Amino acid sequence: MEKKIDITSKAVAEILSKATEYLQPNPAYRAKLGMLNTVSKLRGQVKATGYPQTEGLLGDCMLKYGKELGEDSAFGNSLVDVGEALKLMAEVKDSLDINVKQTFIDPLQLLQDKDLKEIGHHLRKLEGRRLDYDYKKRRVGKIPEEEIRQAVEKFEESKELAERSMFNFLENDVEQVSQLAVFVEAALDYHRQSTEILQELQSKLELRISLASKVPKREFMPKPVNTSSTDANGVGPSSSSKTPD
C-alpha cells in the first residue's frame, strides 16, 4: 500500500505540473501570469490578466492586417474571417483553461494538500512509533514491561490508522478516475467547439474563393507618365486610388 501511495503522490505532483503546461505551454507567459496573480492578490485586485493564447495572437494579427487591406481585397476579407474565428477559438481555449483549473487542477491540488499529506503524516508518526517499539523491545528486561506494552499499543494504534487511511484512499480511487473523466470532458468540449468554429469558417472561405473566382479578371491598363507636372508621376499613395487596385 505504501508504495502505491508513494506512486500516487508522485503521479499527482507531476500531472499537476504537466497539466498546467498543457494549458499554458509558454513558460515565460505562465511565470508572468503566476506573478501577476500573486501581485494582484497582495494588492487585493482581481485582474483578469489572461494567458495570451496563440490562436488569439494569430487572430489579432490577421484582423489588424485584414482591416488595413480593406473590404475590396479578397485576401483582406478572408484574413478578417480567419482572424475572427481564431479569436473565438482563443475564447474557447480560455474556457478550457478556467474549466480544467477549477474542475481538475484544483481538486487534484486539494488531494495533494489534504488527503495525501494526511497519509504522509500518519506514516511518519508510525515510523517513529515503530522505531520506539523496536528500541524498547531490544532492551527487554532492562526497562519496565509496562513501557514496552505502551510502545506496542501506540505502534499498533498508529499502524491501524495509517493502513486504514491508505486503504480508504486506494479503495476510493474511482474518485480520481472521475477527476480524469472531468478533465477529458473539458478537453473534448474544447476540441468540439474549435471544430465547429473551423467548420463554419471553412464554409465562409469556400464561398469567398468561389465568389472571387467568378469575378472576371481585370486587365492591367498602364497609365502614361504625365510629363507636364513634377507631382503626377503616377506612383505613390496620392495616385494609387486612381489605379485599379
Place this chain on the structure above:
Amino acid sequence: MEKKIDITSKAVAEILSKATEYLQPNPAYRAKLGMLNTVSKLRGQVKATGYPQTEGLLGDCMLKYGKELGEDSAFGNSLVDVGEALKLMAEVKDSLDINVKQTFIDPLQLLQDKDLKEIGHHLRKLEGRRLDYDYKKRRVGKIPEEEIRQAVEKFEESKELAERSMFNFLENDVEQVSQLAVFVEAALDYHRQSTEILQELQSKLELRISLASKVPKREFMPKPVNTSSTDANGVGPSSSSKTPD
C-alpha cells in the same frame, strides 16, 4: 497599390511568425528545434527531432505512473487509458505541425521570398528612375534633350513593370485566400481527430467508472502486530502484499 503591397508584406511576415508560435508555443523548444535542424542540415543528418507536444508530455507522465500503479488499480488503468489517448493526440498535433509547415508556412515563405521581394525590387528601381528623371527635367536646356527623353522612357518602363507586378499580385489574391483555407482545413482536421480520440476515451472512462462502482466495497481488516519477530511489523513493502491493496 503600393500601400496594399506594403500591408501584405507586413501581414505575411507577421502571420509567418505567429503561425509558427501557434504550432509551437514554447519559445525555448522552438529555438532549440530550429538550432538542431540547422545543425542537422550542416552535418547532413536528417534527424526527426520533434517538438515536444504538451499532450505527449502529459501522456508520458500518465502512462508511466499508470503502469507503476498496476492493473489492479482503477486509477492506474485510467491513467494508462488517458495517457495513451494523449499520446495519440500528440501525434495528431505533430501531423498538424508538419501539415501546416508544408502547405501554409512554406508557400507563404516563398511568397515573401519571391513574389513580394520581386515587387520590392521593381519599386526600388522605379524610385531611382523617378529621381533621375526629376533631376534631369529640372535641368532642361542645360542637358541634351535626348538624355531627358531616355530618362522618361526608362521611368515609364519601370513604372509599368512595377505597377503591372503589383496589379497582378493583388488581382490574384484569391491564391492567398486558398492558402488560408488550407491552413483552416489542417486546423480543422487536428481538432476533429482530437475530438474523436477524446470521445472514445470518454466512453472507456465511463465504463471504468461504472465497473468500479459495481465492485462491492471491501472493509479494512487491521492485522495485529506480530510481536514475536522484529521484522514482521506489518508495514513496509515486504508485507504490503499481504494487506488488501
